[in-house]
Amino acid sequence: MTEPAAGVIHDIGYQRYQGARLGRRYAVRALYTHSLRTAYGLGRSAKSKVFPWLVVGIVGIVAVVVTAVRAVAGEVVLTYPGLPDAVFPLLILFGAIAGPELLSRDLHSGVLSLYFSRPVRRSDYALAKLAALVSAIWLLLAGAQLVMYLGAVFTVDGWSAIWDETTDLAGGLLYSAVHALVVAALAVLIASLLSRRAVAAPIVVAAFLVTLPVVGLLEAVGGETARQISGLFSPGTLVLGVRAWLFGSGVDDVPDLGGFEPLYAVVTLGLVAACVGLLLVRYRKVRA
Amino acid sequence: MRRGSPAAYREPVSLIATEALTKRYGGRVTALDDLTVSVEPGIVGLVGANGAGKSTLIKILLGLLPPTSGTARVLDLDPLRQAEQVRARVGYMPEHDCLPPDLIAAELVTHLARVSGLPRTAARERASETLRHVGLYEERYRQVGGYSTGMRQRVKLAQALVHDPDLLLLDEPTNGLDPAGRDAMLELISRIGTEFGISIVVCSHLLGEVERICDSLVAIDAGRLLRADRISSMTGATGVLVVEVDEGTDELAEALAGLSVRRDGPALLVPVTGEETYDLVLRAVAERDLPLHRLDQRHHRVAELFGGKP
Numbered sequence: 001m002t003e004p005a006a007g008v009i010h011d012i013g014y015q016r017y018q019g020a021r022l023g024r025r026y027a028v029r030a031l032y033t034h035s036l037r038t039a040y041g042l043g044r045s046a047k048s049k050v051f052p053w054l055v056v057g058i059v060g061i062v063a064v065v066v067t068a069v070r071a072v073a074g075e076v077v078l079t080y081p082g083l084p085d086a087v088f089p090l091l092i093l094f095g096a097i098a099g100p101e102l103l104s105r106d107l108h109s110g111v112l113s114l115y116f117s118r119p120v121r122r123s124d125y126a127l128a129k130l131a132a133l134v135s136a137i138w139l140l141l142a143g144a145q146l147v148m149y150l151g152a153v154f155t156v157d158g159w160s161a162i163w164d165e166t167t168d169l170a171g172g173l174l175y176s177a178v179h180a181l182v183v184a185a186l187a188v189l190i191a192s193l194l195s196r197r198a199v200a201a202p203i204v205v206a207a208f209l210v211t212l213p214v215v216g217l218l219e220a221v222g223g224e225t226a227r228q229i230s231g232l233f234s235p236g237t238l239v240l241g242v243r244a245w246l247f248g249s250g251v252d253d254v255p256d257l258g259g260f261e262p263l264y265a266v267v268t269l270g271l272v273a274a275c276v277g278l279l280l281v282r283y284r285k286v287r288a
Numbered sequence: 289m290r291r292g293s294p295a296a297y298r299e300p301v302s303l304i305a306t307e308a309l310t311k312r313y314g315g316r317v318t319a320l321d322d323l324t325v326s327v328e329p330g331i332v333g334l335v336g337a338n339g340a341g342k343s344t345l346i347k348i349l350l351g352l353l354p355p356t357s358g359t360a361r362v363l364d365l366d367p368l369r370q371a372e373q374v375r376a377r378v379g380y381m382p383e384h385d386c387l388p389p390d391l392i393a394a395e396l397v398t399h400l401a402r403v404s405g406l407p408r409t410a411a412r413e414r415a416s417e418t419l420r421h422v423g424l425y426e427e428r429y430r431q432v433g434g435y436s437t438g439m440r441q442r443v444k445l446a447q448a449l450v451h452d453p454d455l456l457l458l459d460e461p462t463n464g465l466d467p468a469g470r471d472a473m474l475e476l477i478s479r480i481g482t483e484f485g486i487s488i489v490v491c492s493h494l495l496g497e498v499e500r501i502c503d504s505l506v507a508i509d510a511g512r513l514l515r516a517d518r519i520s521s522m523t524g525a526t527g528v529l530v531v532e533v534d535e536g537t538d539e540l541a542e543a544l545a546g547l548s549v550r551r552d553g554p555a556l557l558v559p560v561t562g563e564e565t566y567d568l569v570l571r572a573v574a575e576r577d578l579p580l581h582r583l584d585q586r587h588h589r590v591a592e593l594f595g596g597k598p
Contacts (some may be wrong), residue, residue: 017410034399043392043395110384114382117352119372132388169486
């Protein structure tokens, strides 16, 4: 009989995993939450938090100022749908930073082969990334709109006024989702094609600006109809057309589109669908 | 039973089986050519020169590439139709660099464990534990970008192991490592295969490296199977006795003619058929009072069995 071992075994050895193995849906959700955090630079270096939180800060300040003006002077400087329009350049900036952060970085580092050798499919990956950026942009806008709403609720009198405010907010949140979809779809598609973030970011910005002169030209030289459909040619004015379709024109700077509003909605839908389609094609082919 | 008990490990179930597997890229480049092979559980070396089709085979086994024709089965599953089940039970360590430099190793491995289906808490625990098993301790809270090649290879191995797979596919795991790093990595792989009870396929273009740790070898060249067998059947019992005497070589050769002896320069090669071969040789030398210079057994090198090809 040998003596029992006197020492303590420090290395407990390899332990087999006997716990739950959740399937593909869980895996996609894990990828989505990880990407959403990445969009805000969470779990990353301080450097990658700068731009997202700068945008959050500025949009937040806009919301606070608008709320304060309304509380003090009783004047509505910006409606709920007006907010995303007002901060649109910041949304482009956010998309141009976060999109490449989510997709180009993965292309560059080669981590895709680690994802694709796991239960997620290629399309799952692409859609999780898109959903993460849509959510990130929407949360940014929705947060600011919620600040405006909370300020308003304490300002207005009566339950019916609060109800009106609530339906206005709901409309604003819906319109924010349209913004988030358009910005994210374009940013994600462009980022999926370029593996260098420094290249992808300016190209995303360019994609939103490059067709603006077309809009300007049509407005300047075209007739009535040309003016009314000119907005179709640039993402920013396209989304504004959807606003006219959803809430009517006249408020803020929403133009009168003379019955072309549904066309704006259809083209927006088509643009987003085309981006998603191309994104899926891209990830079917991408080397892993 | 999933796997793991020694009895299950030794069962002659097929770990990987391919049948006339062929892969052509763009209809012209043939990466795999009518490959039929069956591999039993254990540590398997997949050897071949660069471009022999090793990585293509691995990608087909993972369901990342569809074969042009033929079939493949992994853990008795179809990697194309049952890709999710296969990938949930297989861990893959790619050949190329695949780690995002600005992530902390522990967080990256935790995240990848979750993508493999492990719940959040389990993922974190397994990530820590696995990184410890591959030899990363305090360093695991640092960004991967600051790691040495050796540490990066360990993180790549850890992410393949974190979800406790039944099969590990390691593509050139010693790439870029110095000799000491190579030895450490091979020892780690050997431990995973023997102590952890996980079957492993190790791809390498260096035969000498994998033959040290593998139970069996599959050699492919230009997408074709050269040979697949257990190491023991390649090197065992096929020994040759080398006898060298300072004088009287012809006399001895004559005496041992019944053992189908061959001349090899100044030496005589006697195939070993059993224990009695030694006695016969020694008696022949002693009876003639010849000055024995050398008597030793030579194993076939695996490389010779593959016809000199790596």
